[in-house]
Amino acid sequence: MGKNIMQKKTLILSLLLVLFIAGCTGSNSSQSNGKEILKIIEFDSFPKETVRPGETLILRTTIKNVADVSATFDIGKNGKNILFDYCSSLYILENNTEVSPFDDYSGFEILTGNVRVYYDSEGNHIADEELTEYSKMTLDPNDESIFQWTFKAPKKEDIGADMGLSHTCTFKTQIDYLSEAKTTSYVYFAGKNEIMQRTYTGNELKLKGDSITTSGPVIANIIPSMDQPIPASGTWTFYLQLQNRGDGIVDVTDLSIGEFKDGNFIDLSDKCSITTEELKIYGQKSSRIACTTDTPDVTMLTPKRYETHITYTYKTRKDLKIKTEAVKY
Structure with missing residues (x-):
């Protein structure tokens, strides 16, 4: 009898979790300027x-x-x-x-x-x-x-x-002139069992997280290489996409990207495939930088906060x- 009650509670919690995740799919928001100054x-x-x-x-x-x-x-x-x-x-x-x-x-x-x-x-x-x-x-x-x-x-x-x-x-x-782009993105991770439960129920989720970009002609976004939530098992790859929405030339002078963990900024720039000395973006073009790092150690659905800060010279x-x-x- 007690075993049946426990199974029912587990099922209810799983259903609530599915509903919670489904509700998160509509939470994506973005603010950006993306024009020359x-x-x-x-x-x-x-x-x-x-x-x-x-x-x-x-x-x-x-x-x-x-x-x-x-x-x-x-x-x-x-x-x-x-x-x-x-x-x-x-x-x-x-x-x-x-x-x-x-x-x-x-x-x-x-x-x-x-x-x-x-x-x-x-x-x-x-x-x-x-x-x-x-x-x-x-x-x-x-x-x-x-x-x-x-x-x-x-x-x-x-x-x-x-x-x-x-x-x-x-x-x-x-x-x-000098300008900068700042982006805050939330990426969702989950343990294997939770992702399997999601697959078992047939609930297909595409969580993108929130992204806020400041003014200027450059838009910066973090794009995970797979659908969210991402399995918290080993490593994961994401792309830092920089888009020049103006007609001038972007010369990146400084780039930092990292995860906020326990109130501290953990720099991940060394996990990415390019240096600022190589980064020049022409008008109406984009540059995509691949980064691979360890996934956080989580079991439940958990959003992790990532931030990018790009300083650049813009020439027209x-x-x-x-x-x-x-x-x-």
């Missing part, structure tokens, strides 16, 4: 496309914060971190002594966004700071800044214009071709 919304020249030898050429780059978080970037001397590549031996900034030995004008200007305004906690104005050539600039959401360079086009003799030759230069502008570029040729009569 700073964008080059315009890169233009005056005159457009074609200039004459020795003529003044003006280039402008407009950068805008299109996200809901702030971002900081380096301007560099004469804006060299923004206009990072051009035919510098032919196109001369107006600060060059060959153009004007007595002029302190650098040939580079910040037309808008060159003053940082400070307020106190009550919103009262405290001070203004004018940005210099070497300053870092911070753009808040919806803010934009325009950078301008004034050049002299190549001389006739430098490009062979007297012989009917012309020269085409590719000017390259970029914006790069645009090109502009300028042709220098003599006027044909």
